[in-house]
Amino acid sequence: MARFTLPRDIYHGEGALEELKNLKGKKAIVVVGGGAMKRQGFLAKVEDYLKEAGMEVALFEGVEPDPSVETVMKGAKAMQEFEPDWIVAMGGGSPIDAAKAMWAFYEYPEITFEDLITPFSFPELRQKAKFAAIPSTSGTATEVTAFSVITDYAKGIKYPLADFNITPDVAIVDPALVAELPVKQVAYTGMDALTHAIEAYVSTLNCPYTDPLALKAIEMVFDYLPASYRCNMEARAKMHDAQCLAGMAFSNALLGIVHSMAHKTGAAFSTGHITHGLANAMYLPYVIKYNAKDPVAAKRYAEIARFVGLGGASEKALINSLCEKINEFNVILNIPATLKDFGIKEDEFKEKLSSIAELAVGDACTGSNPRSITPEQMEKLFTCTYYGTEVDF
Ligand code: FE
Numbered sequence: 001m002a003r004f005t006l007p008r009d010i011y012h013g014e015g016a017l018e019e020l021k022n023l024k025g026k027k028a029i030v031v032v033g034g035g036a037m038k039r040q041g042f043l044a045k046v047e048d049y050l051k052e053a054g055m056e057v058a059l060f061e062g063v064e065p066d067p068s069v070e071t072v073m074k075g076a077k078a079m080q081e082f083e084p085d086w087i088v089a090m091g092g093g094s095p096i097d098a099a100k101a102m103w104a105f106y107e108y109p110e111i112t113f114e115d116l117i118t119p120f121s122f123p124e125l126r127q128k129a130k131f132a133a134i135p136s137t138s139g140t141a142t143e144v145t146a147f148s149v150i151t152d153y154a155k156g157i158k159y160p161l162a163d164f165n166i167t168p169d170v171a172i173v174d175p176a177l178v179a180e181l182p183v184k185q186v187a188y189t190g191m192d193a194l195t196h197a198i199e200a201y202v203s204t205l206n207c208p209y210t211d212p213l214a215l216k217a218i219e220m221v222f223d224y225l226p227a228s229y230r231c232n233m234e235a236r237a238k239m240h241d242a243q244c245l246a247g248m249a250f251s252n253a254l255l256g257i258v259h260s261m262a263h264k265t266g267a268a269f270s271t272g273h274i275t276h277g278l279a280n281a282m283y284l285p286y287v288i289k290y291n292a293k294d295p296v297a298a299k300r301y302a303e304i305a306r307f308v309g310l311g312g313a314s315e316k317a318l319i320n321s322l323c324e325k326i327n328e329f330n331v332i333l334n335i336p337a338t339l340k341d342f343g344i345k346e347d348e349f350k351e352k353l354s355s356i357a358e359l360a361v362g363d364a365c366t367g368s369n370p371r372s373i374t375p376e377q378m379e380k381l382f383t384c385t386y387y388g389t390e391v392d393f
Helices: 016-022 042-052 069-082 095-109 183-202 210-231 234-252 258-267 276-291 296-308 317-332 346-361 364-368 374-386
Strands: 009-012 025-033 055-059 087-090 130-135 145-151 159-162 170-173
Touching: 009 234, 009 374, 016 042, 016 170, 016 258, 025 069, 025 095, 042 055, 042 087, 055 069, 055 210, 055 374, 069 145, 087 095, 095 130, 095 145, 130 145, 145 183, 170 183, 170 234, 183 210, 183 258, 183 276, 183 296, 183 317, 210 296, 258 276, 258 364, 258 374, 276 296, 276 317, 276 374, 296 317, 296 346, 346 374
Parallel strands: 009 170, 025 055, 025 087, 087 130, 130 170
Antiparallel strands: 145 159
């Protein structure tokens, strides 16, 4: 038995935001981030539409990137006082992730993060409120996923929350919100979406319900990401849909070790943060080569290559074409091919290699990777991504 869960309604395309007018309820709290949505006028629109729906509206503003436990608790308290029956979260991944956690603490004030971190152990939500999510970036797809990441800065821990209870009820995927996205973010979040779809397609939990979503998402990223990066607005809109399809696939099929590696190297080096999508884009071709030693995974990667029309007479040739295509995209999008090119110092890399490798093997995403991996193999794989050497083990 497997479960496949998506939001009840996904409104997509131009004008989707206006659907907020048709939500049924009495009180809505809008959760947003640092101000981009306000500056671009979308926050005011959301408030107006919700008022048109006959609701009283409250605001919770200022959710920071990588939202903290403190912000979540503050938001939950605001919700307990205001008692909304709709939580409307808008912005990049962070405000939506934060609002998902606030939702749990609003409905169950007595629970703790420790209660929530066991995957798929949430108490039953929707006793007090429903949840609408409106993304303003094209990558994380948190508007349709069962995931949220909250950081405890005091303890230096990230809590990855996973439960279908926090899959939103309504997702509004309106391309107007990503029209102003900076091109670097277009590149990184677009490659994050591609990684979601490829990892979901080869995941040990892939199934006929997730496969078509993943394949279509991959095809659309290959067709539209470069033009979206060049600010073609039609392509930008297609990418907004593509990342959402990828999200529907990976929320149900989960991910793999590209994400394990990106999670554990994001903040590992003194030379600076490695943005999530950029890290994924760098690691993806190496991981494909590693996973393709598993015959089942090899077949699945070849299916992807065939589906998007890449050439190759054998499975191996098809997989090579897929990796070449990803490398080509990284060149177009100004994404380095190796950790060394990114600027990670060799001494520091060598010094931290074994601990990073061990942490990556222990990451929640490793469990659904199609080929198992030991800490020693992970060290070798990271070494390939540092120097750009061939993965031949
Ligand atoms: Fe991701």
